[in-house]
Structures are given as structure tokens and as C-alpha cells.
Amino acid sequence: MHFGEDQPIEMDCGASLSPWQIAYQTYGTLAPDRKNAVLICHALTGDQHACNVHPVTEKPGWWRLFVGPGKAIDTDRFFVICANVLGGCMGTTGPASVNPATGKPYGVDFPLVTIRDMVRSQAMLLDKLGIDDLLCVVGGSMGGMQVLEWSALYPGRVFSAMPIAAATRHSAQNIAFHEVGRQAVMADPGWASGRYLERGTRPRKGLAVARMAAHVTYLSEGALHQKFGRKLQSRAAPTFSFDADFQIESYLRYQGSTFVERFDANSYLYVTRAMDYFDLAAEYDGKLARAFRGTPTRFCVMSFTSDWLFPTKDSRAIVRALNAAAASVSFVEIDSDKGHDAFLLDEPDMFSAAKGFIDAAARDRGVA
Numbered sequence: 001m002h003f004g005e006d007q008p009i010e011m012d013c014g015a016s017l018s019p020w021q022i023a024y025q026t027y028g029t030l031a032p033d034r035k036n037a038v039l040i041c042h043a044l045t046g047d048q049h050a051c052n053v054h055p056v057t058e059k060p061g062w063w064r065l066f067v068g069p070g071k072a073i074d075t076d077r078f079f080v081i082c083a084n085v086l087g088g089c090m091g092t093t094g095p096a097s098v099n100p101a102t103g104k105p106y107g108v109d110f111p112l113v114t115i116r117d118m119v120r121s122q123a124m125l126l127d128k129l130g131i132d133d134l135l136c137v138v139g140g141s142m143g144g145m146q147v148l149e150w151s152a153l154y155p156g157r158v159f160s161a162m163p164i165a166a167a168t169r170h171s172a173q174n175i176a177f178h179e180v181g182r183q184a185v186m187a188d189p190g191w192a193s194g195r196y197l198e199r200g201t202r203p204r205k206g207l208a209v210a211r212m213a214a215h216v217t218y219l220s221e222g223a224l225h226q227k228f229g230r231k232l233q234s235r236a237a238p239t240f241s242f243d244a245d246f247q248i249e250s251y252l253r254y255q256g257s258t259f260v261e262r263f264d265a266n267s268y269l270y271v272t273r274a275m276d277y278f279d280l281a282a283e284y285d286g287k288l289a290r291a292f293r294g295t296p297t298r299f300c301v302m303s304f305t306s307d308w309l310f311p312t313k314d315s316r317a318i319v320r321a322l323n324a325a326a327a328s329v330s331f332v333e334i335d336s337d338k339g340h341d342a343f344l345l346d347e348p349d350m351f352s353a354a355k356g357f358i359d360a361a362a363r364d365r366g367v368a
Contacts, residue, residue: 023091208256
């Protein structure tokens with residue numbers, strides 16, 4: 001969806017961005033009364049390809065277990081929209097896009113993006129699609145942050161909201177992990193002070209290391225031990241070298257090498273920074289409950305027992321604030337050993353809880 005010079009998006013950093021565009025996918029059919037629209041908000045390294053085959057990797061969509069015909073988000077019943085975030089690299093305007101003022105890629109001249117900017121861009125997309133309000137907004141991790149921002153910024157447009165494995169602000173530990181990743185990218189000579197697209201280079205090694213470090217945080221110690229332990233990779237004994245002797249080393253290197261083929265390094269810097277800046281309570285004088293005061297939205301908050309990146313205490317803080325605001329809220333803690341990434345994996349308890357919540361919302365809203 002294209003927005004011209006006369007349709008700028010006003011950003012938190014003070015920039016007025018135009019022209020700009022947002023890339024999105026839809027699944028299912030919009031009902032004549034337009035009451036069956038569901039918005040999916042993707043996580044840090046996700047994109048709009050939630051349940052279709054990805055055009056770059058040729059792999060199934062990242063939430064194919066959760067979204068589709070007969071699934072928790074049933075595309076036979078609901079009209080599902082998923083958009084690439086502002087600052088992303090899968091078609092939405094971001095640092096790899098051409099700056100109309102210079103005719104060159106924005107690079108680090110692109111304005112800093114916030115979670116609220118991402119939500120504003122999605123709202124502008126929905127306006128153009130003629131969708132005034134949503135049956136449900138759903139997302140995990142950074143997607144869950146967007147869900148929370150949606151419910152605070154546009155409460156009248158959100159009938160129900162499901163933030164999964166999320167928090168209302170990034171912890172110091174999570175900011176630290178992101179900074180390690182950003183420094184790995186910027187230390188790569190191929191980054192070229194953010195001008196690598198102009199110079200024909202790419203910070204492949206730095207971005208791969210950033211992905212490797214981040215991926216460790218998405219898993220639990222139990223999941224790592226169960227899947228890899230100290231097993232050697234295709235060998236009977238250590239090589240006494242710095243080769244990938246252990247399976248976990250080989251796995252992380254693979255994750256890093258495949259990531260750089262589908263993700264822009266500057267986008268990684270921008271989107272991690274957006275997560276770091278997110279602090280919903282700070283937008284309301286430090287009082288989180290004020291973000292939800294008088295909200296008509298009903299909520300289902302989910303967490304996972306083994307998630308140490310966004311632990312259950314973060315979700316409980318959301319629930320307490322919603323209770324203080326007299327909001328309608330349910331809370332589900334899923335028993336899982338898969339860590340933060342559990343929301344992307346096969347978790348039957350998550351599927352059933354989500355389906356029950358969304359189906360009830362649909363029934364109460366009169367959606368067939």
C-alpha cells in the first residue's frame with residue numbers, strides 16, 4: 001500500500017516520513033459487515049508472510065501452526081492481515097529503501113522507529129483497506145508489544161487483544177543483548193558506517209553473529225540440553241581446533257548464515273532499537289494502568305514457563321495493570337520447555353486457549 005507526499009506518517013522522533021509504503025499479506029475473506037478482521041503483528045525478525053510460503057526462503061510461513069484453515073486463527077472464518085513493520089526489509093519502507101531526497105538508500109539517515117510508529121503505520125493501512133476496527137489483534141514478542149500499543153493507542157478499534165510472550169517495556173538485560181548484536185553488526189568492516197548498499201558490501205559476519213547471540217535467548221536451557229546437549233557434530237572426537245565441534249555450534253552458525261540471506265542489517269539495528277525504546281507506562285506518566293483506563297477491549301495475556309527473555313512476571317504485570325483499569329482480562333501461563341520461541345512452535349495448550357478466546361470474541365461480536 002503506497003502513501004504519497006500528501007500522506008506522511010508522523011513519527012515519534014519528530015520526522016515526517018513521505019512518501020512511504022507498507023507491505024502486507026491477507027488471508028481469508030472480509031465479511032460484508034467487516035467485523036471479522038484479525039491483525040497479526042510479527043516479531044523482531046518476522047515479516048508479513050505469516051502462513052504463506054515465503055518468497056525469499058521458500059519455506060512455510062512463520063506462524064503456519066497458528067494461522068490457517070481450521071486453526072486457532074481460522075482463515076476460513078476470519079479476514080487476517082499481517083503487515084511488515086515500518087523500518088523492516090520485506091517491502092515496507094525502511095533503511096534499505098531509496099531516500100527520494102538523495103536517490104540513494106536511506107541507510108542510517110532513516111528516522112528512528114518506535115513501536116508506536118509501527119502501530120500508526122498499520123492503522124493507516126487499515127484505513128485504506130476500509131477496516132474501521134478489528135475483531136482481534138494478536139502477536140508474540142515484539143508483536144505482543146504492538147498488540148499492547150494498539151490497545152492503548154486505538155482502544156475503540158480493538159474488540160479483543162492477545163499479547164503473547166511480551167512485556168510493556170524492555171528490560172535492561174534485553175537491551176544489553178540487543179546492544180551486543182548491534183555492535184557486532186557495526187564492528188563488521190562491511191557495514192561501512194551504514195552505507196554498505198551504496199558501496200556494494202554487506203556486514204554478513206557481523207549480522208550472523210548478532211543472530212547467533214539473539215537466537216540463544218529465544219531458547220531455554222532445557223531445550224538446548226534436550227536437543228543438543230554436548231553432542232559432537234559429525235565426528236567421534238574433538239578436533240582440538242575452533243571448528244564447529246559441537247552440534248549447538250553448527251546449529252548457531254547455520255542460523256546466522258541463513259538469516260543474512262533474508263534480512264537487512266540496518267533494519268536489524270532499527271527494529272531492535274524500537275524494542276529497546278518501548279515503555280508503555282512512560283507514555284502515560286509512568287502509570288501503566290492509565291494506558292488501559294476505560295478500555296472496552298477484552299484481553300487474553302499468555303506467557304510460557306521457560307521463557308526467560310520475557311518471563312511470566314512481565315505478563316503478570318500487564319494483567320495487574322489491566323485489573324487496575326477494570327479491564328476484561330484472562331491470563332494463561334503455558335507449561336513449556338521451549339523457551340521464548342514457544343509461541344512459534346507446536347504448543348497445543350496455546351492453540352486451544354487462543355482458539356477459545358478468539359471464538360468467544362467472535363461469538364460475542366456476532367461473527368459467523
